[in-house]
Amino acid sequence: MYKLKSKATPLFFIGPAVLLLVIFSVVPILISIGISFTDMNLIGLANWAQIKFVGIENYIDLFTDKVFIKSIGNTLFYVIIGVPLAVISSFVIALLLNQINKWLSATFRIIYYMPSITNIVAIAVVWGFLYNQDYGLFNYILSVFHIDGVAWLENPHIAKLSLILMAVWKSNGVSMLIFLAALQSIPRSQYEAADIDGASRWQKLIYITIPAMSFATFFVTVTTLIGWLQFFEEPFVMTEGGPLDSTNSMALFIYQEGFQFNEFGYGAAASVVLFAVIILATILQFKLRKSE
Template structure:
């Protein structure tokens, strides 16, 4: 009996989108990064010159690149653990009850994930406003001086990360809830009969059984934060003085604002290699653990 083609038909649209918008741009970036392609080159291909590895030498000598790379690392170190922990804790709390209130609360937590980033930026821009923002108003009520949420080099990182964590937890909460639903209740009931506390059940049963869910959330979250773009772009444009410029925003500024497509292509490949170097060991470790 021949295998059915139905599964491949269902997978084909997603695979086509992945190849078109994921793999193809990377393949195009390889030759582009070896040229001096700019706006003039797009208009007249005869103006495109081969520069070899000059774009990479220039990239590694650019202080802006290293600043953006350091900012991205800080964003990831702050954001990834926060998203995973907040999502898991919220999922545990929402999983405890099935009444209407908690079902509505699940939808409420998911709203930021589907809200347009422009609308989000407008709301948080007003909240962070130095003169008449709600947050500084609360500080004044408490007798504290106003804070420059988007103007201070340290606070701007925390402010941008907070908005991104707020937006990023909704989808991961749904993933953890689905994984929690799949845990056999017999394990939890047996542990309860043995006198295990709620905390013990979470650390000894729930978390070990959710290893794959944690891996999936961790990998996707790391990739998302290494490609961090929306919040810095709409809230700060990378300011002040580049303190909130991420790698993706740096590449956007060099490629689309400055028109240096060859230079931006080199940076794109470097970012791709960083993402691959961070995520592939996690997937390989999961495979090794599953084979045992």
């Protein structure tokens, strides 16, 4: 009886969390997969009898949809450029904060973390002024050096990079804290031994800091990758996917199809594709981690 109770105790504590996970994550995923094989729209939502099973027709249409294909390419661009920038910049900030005075470090931690908890609309308003082609700060700085102003959000070739810059600035706070915690957990004795051996700062970084930070780097990379695959808020608020769908992401495409055009079946199919991409990317990360 005692053994049975000891085994049941952990289940008692994790049970509510698992139940919430099933209700708010697993069940919606299964429902979305089911909806993706139908032509469900606003009419079908009002009258379920109007919903028809269409098989894989939505998926076939998706991969012949130029907007969806473009959103995939845009999302890959965001991931390829944004993830390394976000991980490396937050790591560098953590390294710098770990070197300065304790009280000064605490002040800068708050400053760098604030954008992560600031409302995206407020951030968009501020960055909208910075990017403004006529009187924005960035173009003013360029004008000081006699360089023509840039259409940061109006040029299809530059708009994605503009959103990436804003997103990296906004998201650095959380990753920076994780890296900083990992840095502060490295035993000082390792650095003292390296000092005795005459190691330079660069050698200590390469042979002590980076290897000791491997799990933190892995965790930050995986979570950052998942976040950038779901890139939504920045293009939704700043550009609405324009100009010419140049900033449209897979997540924004799903929103547009499901909630603007009310094509729930089509949008659900796109969400299943995105879900599959996230799962595959995460599995690949774990495989690479295991091989290392």
